Amino acid sequence: MLEVSSLEVCYGDLVALSGLNLHVEQGRIVALLGSNGVGKTTLINTICGLFKPTKGSIVYQGTHLEREPAHRVVELGVVQVPEGRKLFPQMTVLENLQMGAYPPRARELAEESLDFVFGLLPRLKERTNQIAGTLSGGEQQMVALGRGLMARPRLLILDEPSLGLAPLVVQTIFETVRQVKETGITVLLVEQNVRQVLSFCDRAFVLENGCITLGGQGLELLDNPHVREAYLGM
Amino acid sequence: MFTQLLQLTANGLLLGAIYALNAMGLTLIFGVMEIINFAHGEFLMLAMYGAFFLNVWMGMGPYVAIVVVVPLFFVLGVAFQRLMIQPLLDSQEIAQIFATVGLSIVLSNGALFFFSADYQMVRTDYSLESLDLFGVYLGYTRIFAFAAVCMVALGLYLFMKRTYMGRAIRATAQDRRAAALMGVNVRRVYMITTGLGLACVGITGSVLSPIFSVFPSVGTQFGLIAFVVVVLGGMGNLAGAFFGGLIIGLVEAYSGFFLDPALKTVVYFVVFILILLVKPSGLFGSTVRENG
Ligand SMILES: Nc1ncnc2c1ncn2[C@@H]1O[C@H](COP(=O)(O)OP(=O)(O)O)[C@@H](O)[C@H]1O
Ligand SMILES: [Mg+2]
Numbered sequence: 001m002l003e004v005s006s007l008e009v010c011y012g013d014l015v016a017l018s019g020l021n022l023h024v025e026q027g028r029i030v031a032l033l034g035s036n037g038v039g040k041t042t043l044i045n046t047i048c049g050l051f052k053p054t055k056g057s058i059v060y061q062g063t064h065l066e067r068e069p070a071h072r073v074v075e076l077g078v079v080q081v082p083e084g085r086k087l088f089p090q091m092t093v094l095e096n097l098q099m100g101a102y103p104p105r106a107r108e109l110a111e112e113s114l115d116f117v118f119g120l121l122p123r124l125k126e127r128t129n130q131i132a133g134t135l136s137g138g139e140q141q142m143v144a145l146g147r148g149l150m151a152r153p154r155l156l157i158l159d160e161p162s163l164g165l166a167p168l169v170v171q172t173i174f175e176t177v178r179q180v181k182e183t184g185i186t187v188l189l190v191e192q193n194v195r196q197v198l199s200f201c202d203r204a205f206v207l208e209n210g211c212i213t214l215g216g217q218g219l220e221l222l223d224n225p226h227v228r229e230a231y232l233g234m
Numbered sequence: 235m236f237t238q239l240l241q242l243t244a245n246g247l248l249l250g251a252i253y254a255l256n257a258m259g260l261t262l263i264f265g266v267m268e269i270i271n272f273a274h275g276e277f278l279m280l281a282m283y284g285a286f287f288l289n290v291w292m293g294m295g296p297y298v299a300i301v302v303v304v305p306l307f308f309v310l311g312v313a314f315q316r317l318m319i320q321p322l323l324d325s326q327e328i329a330q331i332f333a334t335v336g337l338s339i340v341l342s343n344g345a346l347f348f349f350s351a352d353y354q355m356v357r358t359d360y361s362l363e364s365l366d367l368f369g370v371y372l373g374y375t376r377i378f379a380f381a382a383v384c385m386v387a388l389g390l391y392l393f394m395k396r397t398y399m400g401r402a403i404r405a406t407a408q409d410r411r412a413a414a415l416m417g418v419n420v421r422r423v424y425m426i427t428t429g430l431g432l433a434c435v436g437i438t439g440s441v442l443s444p445i446f447s448v449f450p451s452v453g454t455q456f457g458l459i460a461f462v463v464v465v466l467g468g469m470g471n472l473a474g475a476f477f478g479g480l481i482i483g484l485v486e487a488y489s490g491f492f493l494d495p496a497l498k499t500v501v502y503f504v505v506f507i508l509i510l511l512v513k514p515s516g517l518f519g520s521t522v523r524e525n526g
Contacts, residue, residue: 048415074417086412088405099405102398103417151417 001026001186002047002078002155007056009039009046016042020056020211024155029177029187031197031218033231034207040190041083043207044157048080049073060155075103077154081161083190085144089133093124096132096143100150109152117146120176138169145176149185156180157188162196174200194231198222206231237369242487248376250483251383252442256456257463257475258387259434265470266407266427269319272334275457276341277432281307281439282448283349289356289443296356296443297378303436311432312425319428320421338453345450353447361444379441386437387476390430394472403427407470458499462506468516478517 002024009017016039024030034040045051047058049070058065065073087096097117101110118125121142127135132143141161148156158177162170170193178200181187191197198204198218206214206227214226221227228234260274271277284303288294294302318337322330364371394400406413406423414420446452463482467474482505489501509516 050411050414069419070414071417071419074415080415082412082415086409086415088408088412090408091401091404095401098398099401099413099416102402106417107398147416 001061002188003057003059004043004047005057005059007043007046007058008054009042009051010054011042015210017046017053017210018055020207022205022212024186024188025203026186027181027184028202029181029189029200031201031204032188032190032207033192033194033197033204035192035231038207039210040207041159044080044159044188044190047073047157048078071103074151075105077105077152078157079148079151079153079155080157081144081148081159083159083163085140087132087140087143087147089131091132092129093132093135093143094128096147097124097150100147101152103151106150106152110150113150113152117149120149120179121146138165138172141165141169141173142176145173149180153185155186155188157190159190160192161189162191162193170196194227195222198227238491241370242491243484244370244372246484246487247480248372248380248483249486250480251380252438252445252479253456253459253463253482254476254479255383255386255434256438257460257467257479258390258472259431259438260460261464261467261470261472261475262434263428263431264464265472266403267315267319267323267424268470269323269330270334271319271431272331272457273338273341274435274460275453275455276338276345277307277310277435277453278439278442278456278460279345279448279450279453280341281436282443282446282452283345283439284436285440285443286354286356286448295358296375296440297382299443300382300437300440303440304433307432307436308429311429314432315425315428320424323424338457342450342453349450351450353449355447356443358444373445375441375444379445382437382441386434390434390472399423399426455499459502462502465506466509466516468518471516471518474516474518481517 004020004022007017007020008015020043032040042051046053047065049065049068049072053066060076060078063076065078088099091099097114098110101107101113106113123139124142124146127139132140135143145161161173165173174196177187177189189197189201198221201218204216204218204221205212214221214224216224256278260271263269263271281303284306285296285299288299288302289296318333322333358375360374364373365377394404402413402418402423403426405416406418406420410420459482463475463478466481467478485501485505486498490498
């Protein structure tokens, strides 16, 4: 579904990613793991059209994304739930969700999507008219996730959705991600929460020094000596 | 005395509404692009000339002229954004200031060259007539201006709250990158926002044309008032600009009566400085990019 090949991305003189290859299969939860500052966010922002790569290609269902501006990528069905939620803080929960349904394709289905999101995240239904900036971290992440789903993604990219949340809330979020996958949406999950994610993802990749160094099935990687030592502290 | 106070208050509110709409155009552009358009007053001057010439050449009344001036100014705003603001968005503030100040000088001198320095005004049959409301006199042209402003303000409010494009404008103001991730074409939002901002100026200029003389440097004064109103209401805050405009209108009416009309500019500046000293974020807060 998504094929990233020999990708190179630079910030001025700094090479953030180089020679990166990544394959995301349809209908799976694919995890992208890596410590702070290895370039996970850089990678998905490049996929989403916010940065232009200096080399390489990103092909999504036959379309080259590296030439498309961010808003076009969304219209094609690749939707990102950004790191740190990035809600519209002065808008209500409902308005944030409605913003998710901005692409023309999603707009027609907005009512139906809203029911779907409320079914998945019932907490949001009680909070529709609350200003997003006043919600707790966990609720904000739910809004961010709901907003992403409102866009009717075919590939949903989540950037560290568990960041800064209490364990119980993290469970809810991951459980929701699993339900999202059940509806046929492919998920690319960027995480540092390695142990938990490896236990439920279909495939996982490890990003180190600007490229993918390791890949495999989730449970398989859980037994990998390098993963155990570097990410699980064993 | 009571009637006199009422009269002053009415004068202030009717005048303030015009200031309000003018300032809404300025604050909208600032709120979304964080760019200060120093040519704002000169665009208003152009709109007043537009309404004036439509009247002289085609016999159009100032309120009919709105129908022509507003689409024209929307397009002018789109072009202004595309050709001047967009290339400057990532430049230093100093470049942005020079560019729009430069444009304001070009526009006012161009007007001087093409339209001469004469004071000109749209004359209508009802220009000098007033409505007598229990001893309080309200000029018809001012009532019409007030009604137009309230309608536009309400329309803008509903547009911002209820439509996808309106929400996209607010979203872009709050977090441009997140808006792009929602599928918003940020450049297009910028063009539409600037178009709307100048459309507000177009309406202001039209309703102002039978009330106030137009001359090449008329924009200086209205531009200054717009800046005071925008700072008072909180930069980027549409509702703030609306109420800020009414407040400045009242301040002008009262100070003209109790002090001296000639001190008007001094009073604006005192208000301006007081706000900056006491509450720099404005009465309604500039963080409220609520635009509602
Ligand atoms: N806008 C930027 N300009 C310059 N360097 C950046 C920028 N964003 C990120 N970086 C650098 O690129 C590297 C990767 O960052 P990032 O993609 O945010 O990592 P991660 O998401 O894995 O924590 C880091 O070294 C970071 O300092
Ligand atoms: Mg990151």
